[in-house]
Amino acid sequence: MEAECPICGSPVELPDDVMAGELLECPSCGATLEVYEQDGTFLLREAEEIGEDWGE
Amino acid sequence: MRIALVYERLREEERQIIRAIEKLGHEPVPLHLNSNFLPINHGETFGAEVAVIRAMSTAKAHASAITLSSLGVRVVNLPDVIATCGNKLVTTARLSEAGIPTPRTAVAFSLDGALEAAESIGYPVVVKPVNGSWGRLVSLAQDEEELRTILEHREAIPSPYYRIHYIQEFIRKPGRDIRAYGTEKSFITAIYRVSEHWVTNTARGARAVPAEPSEELADLVIRTARAVGGGFLGIDIAEDEERGLVVIEVNAVTEYKNAARVTGVDIAGELVRYALGEGE
Numbered sequence: 001m002e003a004e005c006p007i008c009g010s011p012v013e014l015p016d017d018v019m020a021g022e023l024l025e026c027p028s029c030g031a032t033l034e035v036y037e038q039d040g041t042f043l044l045r046e047a048e049e050i051g052e053d054w055g056e
Numbered sequence: 057m058r059i060a061l062v063y064e065r066l067r068e069e070e071r072q073i074i075r076a077i078e079k080l081g082h083e084p085v086p087l088h089l090n091s092n093f094l095p096i097n098h099g100e101t102f103g104a105e106v107a108v109i110r111a112m113s114t115a116k117a118h119a120s121a122i123t124l125s126s127l128g129v130r131v132v133n134l135p136d137v138i139a140t141c142g143n144k145l146v147t148t149a150r151l152s153e154a155g156i157p158t159p160r161t162a163v164a165f166s167l168d169g170a171l172e173a174a175e176s177i178g179y180p181v182v183v184k185p186v187n188g189s190w191g192r193l194v195s196l197a198q199d200e201e202e203l204r205t206i207l208e209h210r211e212a213i214p215s216p217y218y219r220i221h222y223i224q225e226f227i228r229k230p231g232r233d234i235r236a237y238g239t240e241k242s243f244i245t246a247i248y249r250v251s252e253h254w255v256t257n258t259a260r261g262a263r264a265v266p267a268e269p270s271e272e273l274a275d276l277v278i279r280t281a282r283a284v285g286g287g288f289l290g291i292d293i294a295e296d297e298e299r300g301l302v303v304i305e306v307n308a309v310t311e312y313k314n315a316a317r318v319t320g321v322d323i324a325g326e327l328v329r330y331a332l333g334e335g336e
Contacts, residue, residue, distance in 0.1 A: 020091045
């Protein structure tokens with residue numbers, strides 16, 4: 001299974017037991033990507049910094 | 057029973073929870089928040105009777121816990137507990153009300169107010185954002201000059217939260233602090249986080265070592281959990297020379313992979329059993 005890196009467009013291999021919310025690194029550009037699911041297919045987007053609620 | 061795992065990022069802890077749910081003979085229902093939405097008052101019913109809230113940001117953890125509990129799902133932790141533990145000021149207030157030893161703390165609303173607060177507490181002091189975790193943006197001020205610099209930086213940030221200065225006594229730690237795990241019913245386990253640097257979050261490089269269990273520690277963990285409204289919690293405790301165990305912070309969505317590894321305790325299993333309400 002593969003998905004496209006949103007940063008450089010190259011294909012990224014997805015593990016067979018991939019799950020939404022996993023972090024992967026694009027082998028071509030090295031970006032940290034988060035797996036997410038849309039209508040049953042796994043897609044990739046850049047992983048944003050999570051967690052801190054700075055009260056915005 | 058269907059048990060939902062409500063999460064943002066699939067870390068080691070989340071994988072352990074899924075395995076623990078299966079091992080206990082139940083059906084895990086992973087719910088990746090960023091790939092889904094939660095209907096509050098329409099659409100079909102939610103596909104689980106119990107939900108373990110693992111969202112890393114307090115805001116998303118609280119939003120998902122509120123929504124699911126209003127749909128009749130049994131959530132851990134409860135929305136109020138997530139909100140309390142997600143706000144250091146509210147946590148300190150609840151602990152103080154319950155007579156639980158916690159560092160001398162004050163809240164100020166201006167630079168001058170904060171300088172006066174620090175005088176009343178006594179240097180060194182720590183300035184913390186009211187929310188936020190992993191020990192980030194926590195600054196140590198040895199004296200008024202350092203505190204003034206820290207505060208001027210904070211006041212330059214255009215967010216109302218940065219006009220609220222949470223000033224806390226700096227507890228000198230013997231090169232370590234304690235991260236304990238427990239609920240309003242039971243003490244589960246605890247580790248020492250050993251670090252030369254005064255910020256002892258293992259996410260910031262501290263080393264985890266099993267802690268000496270003691271009657272005093274177990275009692276403090278249970279009382280602390282009750283003070284914040286109950287729940288399955290990760291509690292940060294410092295060992296103060298004069299006062300002994302002092303509770304610094306309580307985490308409602310707690311990391312535990314290092315603690316589970318070094319103590320051998322199945323913390324994920326304890327969490328799922330607690331979520332199921334076993335022993336109630």
